[in-house]
Amino acid sequence: MAFAFDIDGVLVHGDRLIPEGRRVLDILNGDNELGIRIPHIFLTNGSGKPEVARCEQLSKILHNPVSTDQFIQSHTPMRALAEYYNTVLVVGGEKYRCRDVAEEYGFKDIVVPNDIIAWDETVAPYRVFTEEERLESRPRDFSKVHIEAILVFSDSRDYATDMQIIMDLLRSKNGLYGTVAEDPISQRIPIYFSQGDMLCPTEHPIPRMSQGAFRIGLEAMYRAITGVDLERVVYGKPEMATYKYADEVMASWMETLHGEERVPENIYMIGDNPASDIVGGNMYGWNTCLVRTGVFQGGDNDEHNPANFGVFKNVLEAVTTAPVRGVVRSAESK
Ligand SMILES: [Mg+2]
Numbered sequence: 321m322a323f324a325f326d327i328d329g330v331l332v333h334g335d336r337l338i339p340e341g342r343r344v345l346d347i348l349n350g351d352n353e354l355g356i357r358i359p360h361i362f363l364t365n366g367s368g369k370p371e372v373a374r375c376e377q378l379s380k381i382l383h384n385p386v387s388t389d390q391f392i393q394s395h396t397p398m399r400a401l402a403e404y405y406n407t408v409l410v411v412g413g414e415k416y417r418c419r420d421v422a423e424e425y426g427f428k429d430i431v432v433p434n435d436i437i438a439w440d441e442t443v444a445p446y447r448v449f450t451e452e453e454r455l456e457s458r459p460r461d462f463s464k465v466h467i468e469a470i471l472v473f474s475d476s477r478d479y480a481t482d483m484q485i486i487m488d489l490l491r492s493k494n495g496l497y498g499t500v501a502e503d504p505i506s507q508r509i510p511i512y513f514s515q516g517d518m519l520c521p522t523e524h525p526i527p528r529m530s531q532g533a534f535r536i537g538l539e540a541m542y543r544a545i546t547g548v549d550l551e552r553v554v555y556g557k558p559e560m561a562t563y564k565y566a567d568e569v570m571a572s573w574m575e576t577l578h579g580e581e582r583v584p585e586n587i588y589m590i591g592d593n594p595a596s597d598i599v600g601g602n603m604y605g606w607n608t609c610l611v612r613t614g615v616f617q618g619g620d621n622d623e624h625n626p627a628n629f630g631v632f633k634n635v636l637e638a639v640t641t642a643p644v645r646g647v648v649r650s651a652e653s654k
Contacts, residue, residue: 321358321359321584321585321586321587321588322358322359322360322361322570322574322584322586322587322588323348323358323359323360323361323587323588323589323590323639324360324361324362324363324566324570324587324588324589324590324601324606325360325361325362325363325590325591325635326363326364326557326589326590326591326592326593326596326597326614327362327364327366327378328364328366328592328614329521329591329592329593329611329613329614329615330590330591330592330611330613330614330635331344331345331378331382331635332378332381332382333613333614335377335381336381337381337382338613338634338635340613340634340635340636340637341382341635342382342383342384343636344635344636344639345360345382345383345384346384347639347640348360348639349384349385357577359570359573359574359577359578359584360390361390361391361392361566361569361570361573362378362386362390362391362392363392363557363562363566363589364392364393364394365393365394365515365517365556365557365596366393366394367393367394367395367412367413367418367473367474367475367514367515368412368413368414368417368418368421368473368474368475369417369421370417370420370421370424371388371391371393371396371424372388372424374391374393375387375388375391378391389569389572389573389576390569390573392562392565392566392569394474394514394515394555394556394562395421395471395473395474395514395555396565397555397561397562397565398425398471398473398512398514398555399425399426401425401427401469401471401512402422402425402426402427402428403426404469405427405468405469406428406429406468407428407429407430407431407465407466407467407468407495408422408427408429408430408431408467408468408469408470408471409431409432409433409467409469409470409471409485409486409489410422410427410430410431410432410471410473411432411433411470411471411472411473411474411476411482411485411486412472412473412474412475412476412477412482412514412531413473413474413475413477414477415456416432416434416456418432418473418474419432421473422471422473431458431462431465431467432457433478433481433482433485434449434453434456434457435457435458435459435460435462436459436462436485436497437449437457437481438453438454438457438458438459439459439460439461439462440462443484443485443488444480444481444484444485446480446481447478447480447481462497462498463496463497463498463499464496465496465497466494466495466496467489467495467496467497467509468495468509469495469509469510469511469512470486470489470490470509470510470511470512471511471512471514472486472511472512472513472514472531472534472535473514474514474531475520475530475531475534476531476534479534479537482534483534483537483538483541486511486538487538487541487542487545489509490504490508490509490511490542490550491504491508491545491546492507492509493507494507494509495509504546504547504548505548510551510552510553511550511552511553512552512553512554512555513531513535513552513553513554513555513556514531514555514556515530515531515532515554515555515556515557516531516532516535516554516556516559517530517531517532517556517595517596518530518532518533518536519532519533521614521615535552535554538550539552556596557591557596557597557600558595558596558597558599558600558601558603559600560600560603560604562600563600563601563603563604563606567583570583570584570587571583586607587606587607588606588607588608588609588629588638588639589601589606589607589608589609590609590611590635590638590639591608591609591610591611591614592610592611592612592613592614592615592616593614593615593616594610594615594616594622594624594625594626594627595624595625597610598610598622598625598626598627599625602625602627602628607628607629608627608628608629609627609629609630609631609632609638610622610626610627610630610631610632611631611632611633611634611635611637611638612631612632612633612634613633613634613635616631
């Protein structure tokens with residue numbers, strides 16, 4: 321048995337602890353009748369910061385250790401792409417933080433939109449480019465650089481500029497800025513998105529648009545301008561690639577805890593969002609638990625994507641109701 325936790329709306333609200341979240345981790349880390357450690361990983365669509373920084377922050381809030389070896393955020397599986405592409409455009413996130421993330425993943429040559437604006441400001445005619453941004457950018461002659469792939473790591477902070485630059489590159493000849501390909505398909509470089517959520521809850525009363533909305537906008541523009549569909553890869557919950565990656569992380573975390581690398585038979589996904597946590601877990605054959613401390617505000621269960629293991633008041637109720645009590649009982653009977 322093992323658990324996969326969504327973070328926001330389950331264990332924390334932003335930087336604020338959900339008290340039952342701390343209690344659950346105490347229990348799973350050994351404060352239980354058998355004194356055993358029960359494997360668990362964290363699976364979030366969050367992004368924009370290196371894993372180490374995010375885990376340090378979470379450990380502090382939850383008063384429990386959170387290792388990078390049990391932690392998957394939306395762009396974590398994109399680490400594997402560093403093997404295939406040398407020069408990449410990385411889009412999204414605050415300031416130049418996603419460049420740091422990509423460097424940490426092993427990408428060798430990372431371009432961000434600001435590097436291109438610093439080279440040629442006419443690329444983004446409505447953008448006000450500050451001196452501070454210019455100083456931290458790394459301009460060069462992008463008419464001579466083949467960008468091999470576009471990686472959207474996190475939410476765009478400037479849709480107009482980022483969409484313009486992405487469209488320029490998608491329409492270019494093999495990622496050479498300033499060129500326009502004769503054939504929009506054969507010479508097009510690939511594009512990857514770290515997650516597909518349409519909306520994201522914030523302090524604003526109505527949820528704000530997220531990467532999924534940004535992607536749909538790009539797809540519509542691309543189709544209108546070129547007449548062909550944009551092929552793309554999306555990671556994050558509920559995409560299968562992310563759950564497959566989670567299995568690998570779970571298996572190696574089992575080895576860390578119990579010295580045996582295998583995927584646990586019963587995995588419980590605990591999440592607050594039926595459209596990502598629950599639908600993905602259901603499709604992947606996990607037991608899904610929906611909690612009422614976040615996005616879900618409905619009745620007995622979600623109408624479109626019902627949790628197959630049930631709906632719970634909070635994460636503590638989900639973990640203790642059946643699964644943990646069950647393992648304690650079976651262990652006692654041996
Ligand atoms: Mg959530």
